[in-house]
Amino acid sequence: MQPLLKVNNVNKTYGKGTQVFKALQNISFTVDEGEFIGVMGPSGAGKSTLLNVLATIDNPTSGDIFIGSDNVAKMKDKALADFRRDHLGFIFQDYNLLDSLTVRENIVLPLAIAKTPVKEIDERVNRIAETFGIKDLLSKYPYQISGGQKQRTASSRALVTTPKIIFADEPTGALDSKSATDLLESLSRLNETEQSTIMMVTHDAYAASFCQRIIFIQDGKLSKEVMRGTQTRKQFFQQILQVLASIGGEVNDVI
Numbered sequence: 261m262q263p264l265l266k267v268n269n270v271n272k273t274y275g276k277g278t279q280v281f282k283a284l285q286n287i288s289f290t291v292d293e294g295e296f297i298g299v300m301g302p303s304g305a306g307k308s309t310l311l312n313v314l315a316t317i318d319n320p321t322s323g324d325i326f327i328g329s330d331n332v333a334k335m336k337d338k339a340l341a342d343f344r345r346d347h348l349g350f351i352f353q354d355y356n357l358l359d360s361l362t363v364r365e366n367i368v369l370p371l372a373i374a375k376t377p378v379k380e381i382d383e384r385v386n387r388i389a390e391t392f393g394i395k396d397l398l399s400k401y402p403y404q405i406s407g408g409q410k411q412r413t414a415s416s417r418a419l420v421t422t423p424k425i426i427f428a429d430e431p432t433g434a435l436d437s438k439s440a441t442d443l444l445e446s447l448s449r450l451n452e453t454e455q456s457t458i459m460m461v462t463h464d465a466y467a468a469s470f471c472q473r474i475i476f477i478q479d480g481k482l483s484k485e486v487m488r489g490t491q492t493r494k495q496f497f498q499q500i501l502q503v504l505a506s507i508g509g510e511v512n513d514v515i
């Protein structure tokens with residue numbers, strides 16, 4: 261597998277003068293194409309900051325971030341906005357759906373902006389709605405569907421443009437356990453069948469156990485890394501709990 265994401269010596273500081281706070285310090289790692297990688301760590305460790313910097317939502321203070329052959333850390337605003345629209349997908353905890361649009365219209369939005377032909381739009385929407393199990397909901401409005409269904413709609417919208425990489429920040433944070441499992445299984449399936457590259461921040465060991473690899477952040481630095489390898493998901497879950505206990509992260513002991 262080729263590295264798709266290359267992070268070299270990334271630093272992020274907030275504030276100025278004596279008020280400087282180092283949220284990320286010398287972060288370096290790579291993510292292969294087709295990997296499903298998790299980011300974990302104690303509250304305030306820098307997980308969301310890292311995701312936001314990699315996802316071009318925030319600028320690093322220094323360092324390089326290659327997505328494919330493009331160094332997004334050095335890109336200017338206009339090029340960055342185009343790159344974000346054309347190559348990146350986002351899933352947030354609070355869905356960010358537009359209430360005045362149907363489920364279908366919400367999913368179609370990024371394709372319509374990219375002026376995709378109608379026939380192709382129909383094919384793509386049907387396929388992604390099938391993957392996320394929301395085909396019967398396409399004509400409903402966000403207020404008519406559950407939180408889990410909203411998140412599967414938001415995930416469909418993030419993936420319908422077949423982005424190079426999907427960034428998910430606590431995507432199961434607001435979901436009940438059944439809805440969380442449905443979402444995580446859909447993401448895993450997509451990762452396996454379409455080789456989608458997914459990076460997910462989560463504080464939840466159960467959600468993390470669906471990943472192939474987890475990197476742990478502590479005080480803005482990379483501290484540990486674990487691979488699922490040939491372990492079952494339950495064995496991986498136990499391993500993640502052990503690492504969390506050793507670094508003082510939150511432990512969410514459900515399976």
Ligand SMILES: Nc1ncnc2c1ncn2[C@@H]1O[C@H](COP(=O)(O)OP(=O)(O)OP(=O)(O)O)[C@@H](O)[C@H]1O
Nearest residue numbers: 274275281283302303304305306307308309310463
């Ligand atoms: N805009 C900002 N200005 C100053 N400090 C910030 C800013 N954003 C984040 N921080 C600080 O940077 C550190 C990392 O924050 P971040 O949100 O990345 O942590 P996290 O690991 O995602 O935490 P949580 O699990 O609680 O969401 C925290 O100490 C936070 O207070």
